Amino acid sequence: MVAIERGSLWVLAAAMALGLPGAALAGKANDTLVYASDSEPENISPYHNNVREGVIIARHAWETLVHRNPKTGAYEPYLATSWTWVDPVTLDLDLRKGVTFHDGSPFTADDVVFTFNYVLTPEAKVVTKQNVSWMASTEKLDDYKVRIKLKGPFPAALEYLAGPTPIFPAAYFKKVGLDGFAKAPVGTGPYRITSVDSGKGVKLEKSKTYWKGSPLGDVAIGKLEFRVIPDGDTRMAELMTGGVDWIWRVPTDQAKQLESVPNVTVLAAETMRVGFLQFDAIGRSDSNTPLKNEKVRQAISHAIDRKAMVDNLVRGGARVMNSACFIDQTGCTDEGVPRYAYDPAKAKALLAEAGYPNGFDIEFYAYRERDYAEAVIGYLRAVGIRAKLNYLKYGALRELNRAGKVPIYYQTWGSFSVGDASAFTGVWFKGDEDDMSRDASIKALLDKADTTIDLAERKKTYQEALSAIAAKAYLFPLFSYSTNYAFSSDLAFAAQPDEMPRFYAARWK
Numbered sequence: 389m390v391a392i393e394r395g396s397l398w399v400l401a402a403a404m405a406l407g408l409p410g411a412a413l414a415g416k417a418n419d420t421l422v423y424a425s426d427s428e429p430e431n432i433s434p435y436h437n438n439v440r441e442g443v444i445i446a447r448h449a450w451e452t453l454v455h456r457n458p459k460t461g462a463y464e465p466y467l468a469t470s471w472t473w474v475d476p477v478t479l480d481l482d483l484r485k486g487v488t489f490h491d492g493s494p495f496t497a498d499d500v501v502f503t504f505n506y507v508l509t510p511e512a513k514v515v516t517k518q519n520v521s522w523m524a525s526t527e528k529l530d531d532y533k534v535r536i537k538l539k540g541p542f543p544a545a546l547e548y549l550a551g552p553t554p555i556f557p558a559a560y561f562k563k564v565g566l567d568g569f570a571k572a573p574v575g576t577g578p579y580r581i582t583s584v585d586s587g588k589g590v591k592l593e594k595s596k597t598y599w600k601g602s603p604l605g606d607v608a609i610g611k612l613e614f615r616v617i618p619d620g621d622t623r624m625a626e627l628m629t630g631g632v633d634w635i636w637r638v639p640t641d642q643a644k645q646l647e648s649v650p651n652v653t654v655l656a657a658e659t660m661r662v663g664f665l666q667f668d669a670i671g672r673s674d675s676n677t678p679l680k681n682e683k684v685r686q687a688i689s690h691a692i693d694r695k696a697m698v699d700n701l702v703r704g705g706a707r708v709m710n711s712a713c714f715i716d717q718t719g720c721t722d723e724g725v726p727r728y729a730y731d732p733a734k735a736k737a738l739l740a741e742a743g744y745p746n747g748f749d750i751e752f753y754a755y756r757e758r759d760y761a762e763a764v765i766g767y768l769r770a771v772g773i774r775a776k777l778n779y780l781k782y783g784a785l786r787e788l789n790r791a792g793k794v795p796i797y798y799q800t801w802g803s804f805s806v807g808d809a810s811a812f813t814g815v816w817f818k819g820d821e822d823d824m825s826r827d828a829s830i831k832a833l834l835d836k837a838d839t840t841i842d843l844a845e846r847k848k849t850y851q852e853a854l855s856a857i858a859a860k861a862y863l864f865p866l867f868s869y870s871t872n873y874a875f876s877s878d879l880a881f882a883a884q885p886d887e888m889p890r891f892y893a894a895r896w897k
Contacts, residue, residue: 419610423634430783450554450575477538490580502558518814519552544808552804589615634875643872656704659887661802661869672792685861687738689728704870719809747772754798790821805886825862
């Protein structure tokens with residue numbers, strides 16, 4: 389790979405010198421929108437991965453019962469045409485007739501019942517259980533009507549039904565199983581998946597049988613291709629030579645260079661993704677870990693200059709976060725939540741009080757934005773915490789953490805684009821595999837907040853839980869993510885704050 393040098397002219401010259409072979413595959417002339425990213429889902433099934441690239445593919449190939457309008461926030465009919473709350477734990481939904489899966493089979497109540505009951509079973513091994521664990525069961529009332537029974541009142545039910553709960557084809561999934569489904573997936577979405585090539589990417593083409601009147605509108609671009617390109621310089625070069633049409637997570641310095649490159653558009657926007665540190669507060673990785681000491685976790689929180697990281701690394705509208713959620717999610721608040729100002733002297737004093745006046749050595753894990761992780765490590769070393777970076781692929785690191793082998797984890801979470809605090813707190817503090825604190829009192833507060841109908845009382849309970857999380861420094865929020873998008877000027881593309889690129893709404897100019 390030719391190193392991309394500073395300055396847009398040098399960048400462009402280096403890119404052109406590469407002679408990248410992918411150029412003929414992308415663009416308006418071929419009606420193929422090729423987009424690239426550094427990560428890929430370990431399993432294409434939406435319930436069996438939780439990386440953003442998998443969420444994006446899911447929104448194009450599968451559909452949910454409810455649609456949330458990204459402009460108004462209103463819930464609109466989708467695979468369900470209407471819904472009625474029978475009581476606080478019973479939701480009846482009328483289903484859309486005339487919809488077919490990509491294999492030609494009709495969409496009916498059987499598919500909804502199978503999907504939701506399947507993902508609740510231990511055998512399904514759903515990666516993010518919080519997305520479905522609020523449901524108790526689903527039953528068929530007739531061929532086009534279902535009843536969802538909730539485990540308890542859950543005000544965010546429609547939000548989840550409009551997000552991370554796509555519907556699978558029952559007969560086909562039962563026939564091929566999860567492994568077969570991952571190789572040849574089938575949905576009802578505006579695009580059908582035509583190939584899944586591990587390590588390389590996924591190809592999709594516009595469904596010829598997609599139903600009329602969808603709230604997604606008329607799909608304009610004929611083919612989509614997701615390419616896995618781990619190296620950022622290579623992604624940038626591919627964009628400039630026409631090998632790809634769209635990239636994101638472009639570092640700010642490179643985004644500045646791209647602004648002067650012909651035929652490339654650059655767009656910056658804040659997302660609801662939050663970066664944070666998660667600590668092994670219960671000693672799963674080592675029964676003697678210093679992280680079991682609350683003062684050590686507080687010291688780490690005072691050691692990091694989040695504002696400097698936002699100003700010099702993240703940029704583009706990112707904000708410092710003080711609570712374990714994205715501030716604009718329903719129920720999220722930082723009012724009255726303990727805050728940790730950047731104070732290296734206080735960090736050193738807390739370490740001394742905890743019995744570590746000379747600091748300590750520790751393993752530090754991350755899977756993305758290596759420069760962010762290295763900046764955090766630099767701050768830790770400045771107060772005597774000698775952290776060693778272990779940089780892994782997300783799937784491998786997630787499983788290592790779930791096995792209890794990770795002391796400090798630089799993590800990010802986009803909440804599956806769900807605009808409710810439960811989509812953040814419910815993953816990290818409800819006693820599931822990703823919970824590194826296992827605090828029963830916090831879980832009890834979150835259980836109450838998740839199921840409280842009255843909004844004011846719900847916010848009050850979340851505030852109590854978020855304050856306890858911050859006081860005990862179980863999780864240290866860093867900042868929201870701002871994403872730089874760069875794409876072909878032939879492409880009409882609009883970014884949304886939920887970090888969901890809607891290629892089905894894109895157009896060629």
